[in-house]
Amino acid sequence: MISRLVVIAGFLALAASTVGIEAVSHRAGSRLVPLALLLRTVLSRRSARVAILLFWWWVGWHFLVEP
Amino acid sequence: MPSNNDGMAEHRRTRPSVIAAVWPSAAVLILAGSFHAYRGVPAEGIVFVLVGLAIAADRAGWLPRPRPHTFRLPDPRASAALAVLGAFALTVLPMRGIAEAVAIGAVGVLVMVVGWWQPDRTAAGSTERYRRTALLWCCVGVVVCLWELGVFLLADPPLHEYEYPAGRGLLLVVWIAVGLALLRWSQGGITKAAARAGPSGHTDASGDGRADPDIGA
DSSP: OHHHHHHHHHHHHHHHHHHHHHHHSSTTTTSSSOOHHHHHHHHHHHHHHHHHHHHHHHHHOOOOOOO | OHHHHHHHHHHHHHHHHHHHOOOOOHHHHHHHHHHHTTOOHHHHHHHHHHHHHHHHHTTTTOOOOOOOOOOOOOOOOHHHHHHHHHHHHHHSSOSSSSSHHHHHHHHHHHHHHHHHHHHHOOOOOOOOHHHHHHHHHHHHHHHHHHHHHHHHHHHHHHGGGGGGGGGGHHHHOOOOOHHHHHHHHHOOOOHHHHTTTTTTTTTTTTSEEEEEEEETT
């Protein structure tokens, strides 16, 4: 079994990665675009929009309602 | 000379419908739905599979085209206020009760309706920066899913919602705010900070040389 500490450390590392990527994307001359701009493009299509919105809704359901 | 829409319609007609139905979004949702069924929550599995099948059918042209409707959404400031108010309303409901389930379920139905009926847009996104960023976020997403899968199979979840009821309100605020932001972005609205960091380095987020009227929406 993976220890609780390792699990939490993994999630924290992933969270830090996402913050880092987003921070890099906002720097002048960055080779990345900010997540909001990327999502603006991705969400322009119904298929991706509905899928992403479903995942967003599920996060709320999973953490707040699901027993 | 045929319009762009004519070209797309022609493309749609000549492309085998079954292949068109095998769309990544649909495949991901059906895969996720199957996993929900495996982990013992068949209702969620059914929702994911049904939405995945609906997307596949829509892509294949088997569903009637919805009449596009652009919904009026709250601006960022109003969204923040709405998120706080909505979170407060949800926190007064009994935790994991019927009322809470109905409220969150209704939010899901409402968001799906808005997302489905919203018209598709032509958006920027073909540049190398967009492709590179999309690939990077896809990698992050896959790693998150694999880590979550590993935790599910090999360990106990590190956090249970009932272990941190004090943070529940904050989670709700963030959840609602993110949902409203996704809906705004799907209509083309972005934050000023994101626009400044955009491809052209100023408020022309679409790259078409014109100021974007949705900036800050």
